[in-house]
Amino acid sequence: MTSDPEELNRSEEHHNGVNVNIVPVMEGDSVTLHTDVAKYIHYVQWSFGPEHTIIIIQFNGRTPNITYFNVERIRDRLQIDNQTGSLTIRNIQITDNGLYELRMKKYRLLFNVTVYARLPIPIVTSDSSNCLSNCSLLCSAVNVSHVTLSWYKGNSLLSSISVSDLSISLSLPLEVEYQDENTYSCVINNPISNKTQHLLDINQFCKTSADGVKIVSVMEGDSVTLHANASDIPRRYMRNIMWRFAPEDTRIVRDIRLDEKTGEIIYHEDDIFRDRLQIDNQTGSLTIRNIRTTDSGLYQMYGLFLRESFNVTVYARLPIPVITRDSSCFSSSSGSSSVSRCVLLCSVFNVSHMTLSWYKGNSLLSSISVSDLISSVSLHLEVEYQDNNTYSCVLNNPISNQTRHLNVSELCQT
Known part of the structure; x- marks a missing residue:
């Protein structure tokens, strides 16, 4: 062109x-x-x-x-x-x-x-950092510069953010209602091109089950609030509100409620949440501080006039990928020419529910995904010596990513 x-x-x-x-x-x-x-x-x-x-x-x-x-x-x-x-x-x-x-x-x-640079297609995920009664979405792009990231509702601009210098990760949140039937799109653009991610069905991202269970994703160590929306309930009935937690990995159900007289939290099973919970005595909302991966599971709020359910998934914090040179370097020949190539390995350890990917600039070259906990995941990349392109290895889960940039001349020394 x-x-x-x-x-x-x-x-x-x-x-x-x-x-x-x-x-x-x-x-x-x-x-x-x-x-x-x-x-x-x-x-x-x-x-x-x-x-x-x-x-x-x-x-x-x-x-x-x-x-x-x-x-x-x-x-x-x-x-x-x-x-x-x-x-x-x-x-x-x-x-x-x-x-x-x-x-x-x-x-x-x-x-x-x-x-x-050629633009990547933005990635839209549910946002764990704002667990509100509405659905919070996050539109992201990695390794971009001189771009604007924008949310649109139909043809109307809702919000935007711009960067000039290289940004490893650029994100823009959007809050919508569950079961919203409007059409949304996230657009990344520079002065001469754009890429769009369309949200034709909001329920693909704002997931609820048939009985209205809200899907919540959160990073290990963060705080999250499960909003009960009980502010319209007469105060005399607030003492009847109870939270029940069913962990993913056990059948033990834990009940949590406020003491009617002291306002302190009463644990009806072992206090694995000791000093990490707060119940709003005005709305009944439950806040979990310093959340752990063992806190993943189903949370249900019971009251005389209201019942709310949240399926909470806690993701471990991601390590930065490690790039090393593989010992199996070789030369490939074609006719009279011989091109030396360097084999590299991007690795992460003790991870789960993540994807490991190689990028050339903003173009995806290869990826591998795992769900269960695994001790080691690696992904190969073969490049020519003296290759001047920009490569990066990206580790991501639904709510975060970590990037390691490759220096070909440093690792592929002849």
Whole structure:
């Protein structure tokens, strides 16, 4: 895909009194910077890049004489128009960002080229950090920069957040009602492209069972409040409210209620929640502090006029993945050429309910998922030596992620 220069160069700014053409382009595309002069001019000079690359084009008759300086990094991706001196950059990279200066005999042009990374599709999950009576959603994108993340209801913008520098994880919450029938979408965009995740059925994310059990996800060590919405119940009936907890891993049922006289919490079984619970005496809502994975299970609130149920899943905090070089490095040959490749291994230990993935930039390369507790999970990646692409290994569960960025030159030393 070649960007249309007439469209790109309409936007201008000024640099030391010289007009600067603003040129946005997508990573991997091609772009042409036009000299906008008639053919067979005498002299053209391009200069750009951190290496102070210089290209001098002298036209003697129909065959130009082109001289390159400090052009090794980008030489095989450049093309010079033999008639006008216009410069084309193929397979443009993020590192090609910057100011490109064109000098000719009588005038000078500047092009400010901004290369944007290809955008990932946003990921929408239920949000554990705000366990309200409504459903809380979280839209996220990883390893992004110069983007805006937005929530829409139909065509109406609800909220947005923007970042300029590289952000390992960008998230935006949204609160909706259970059984909401509106259409929502989460959009990530930069000045030249966008990706959208549509929520056609809110019940896919705001899960309730047939009897109205609300699904709650929370991170180990955090606090969560299970909202009972009992504020309209006459206060004299609040003493009849009781919470019952049925853990996932046992058949023991634990009852929890407030003492009518002292207002203190009464435990009718062993006090595994000692000093970690709080019941709101106005609403009946239950707060669990410093929650543990053993606190996962079904929580039910009983009252004379109200019954609420919550299925709580507590996820362990994720470790940062570890990247090592695999001992099985090898060379693969094709015809007369031989390409050395480096085999890498991304690993995590003692994890459950998670996915381990390799990314090249924002593109998913491979992944593996586990549900039960497992002592070790690993995922291979094969790259060429001297590979200049950006790779990362991401570990995620439904509510969080951890990322380890790969330095190919550091791990794949020949």
